[in-house]
Amino acid sequence: MGLFERVKKAAERLAQGQGRPRRLLPGWKLRMVGDQRQAETSNADGRDIVRQEAGLPKPLFKPPLHDGCRCFDSPALLDDGTWVVVWQTRNDDVTCTDPYPVPWGETQGCKEMQGRVISEGPYFGMPVEQARVIAAENAVEGPTVEEANEELGQVLDEYVAGRAQGRW
Ligand SMILES: [Zn+2]
Numbered sequence: 001m002g003l004f005e006r007v008k009k010a011a012e013r014l015a016q017g018q019g020r021p022r023r024l025l026p027g028w029k030l031r032m033v034g035d036q037r038q039a040e041t042s043n044a045d046g047r048d049i050v051r052q053e054a055g056l057p058k059p060l061f062k063p064p065l066h067d068g069c070r071c072f073d074s075p076a077l078l079d080d081g082t083w084v085v086v087w088q089t090r091n092d093d094v095t096c097t098d099p100y101p102v103p104w105g106e107t108q109g110c111k112e113m114q115g116r117v118i119s120e121g122p123y124f125g126m127p128v129e130q131a132r133v134i135a136a137e138n139a140v141e142g143p144t145v146e147e148a149n150e151e152l153g154q155v156l157d158e159y160v161a162g163r164a165q166g167r168w
Pocket residue numbers: 063064065066068069070071089110
């Protein structure tokens with residue numbers, strides 16, 4: 001493959017986000033997720049809007065579970081490139097274990113909600129550990145963003161060097 005073709009191919013591959021989606025999240029999306037973390041000081045609804053604008057899925061069910069519930073939620077990225085929102089508890093001695101109805105049946109309080117996927121999509125209601133295992137099985141093998149970036153950088157360097165030498 002000629003150098004120009006390699007530059008084109010490397011750029012295309014990066015642009016199309018082929019390969020392992022875990023790391024092929026476009027840079028702008030990662031930045032938005034970063035911005036969203038800063039924005040988390042605002043109220044929960046505002047936070048959800050920012051998250052959804054950043055491409056994170058919508059929680060179908062959210063804390064609080066009950067009066068005085070201290071639970072919160074946080075986003076997680078799975079190996080198949082899927083973002084999920086996960087229920088988090090303080091998980092201490094006073095975390096409740098009383099039964100409550102939830103969309104997938106019943107939960108033994110906040111204790112059992114710890115680590116549950118609460119966003120829409122195929123992992124809804126699942127413990128995030130289980131979702132991680134399934135996602136890893138579904139992950140597509142391919143170049144990472146770093147690898148694709150590096151490859152593009154290398155061929156561009158070759159191009160610039162060749163040009164400086166008057167080769168094209
Ligand atoms: Zn709670």
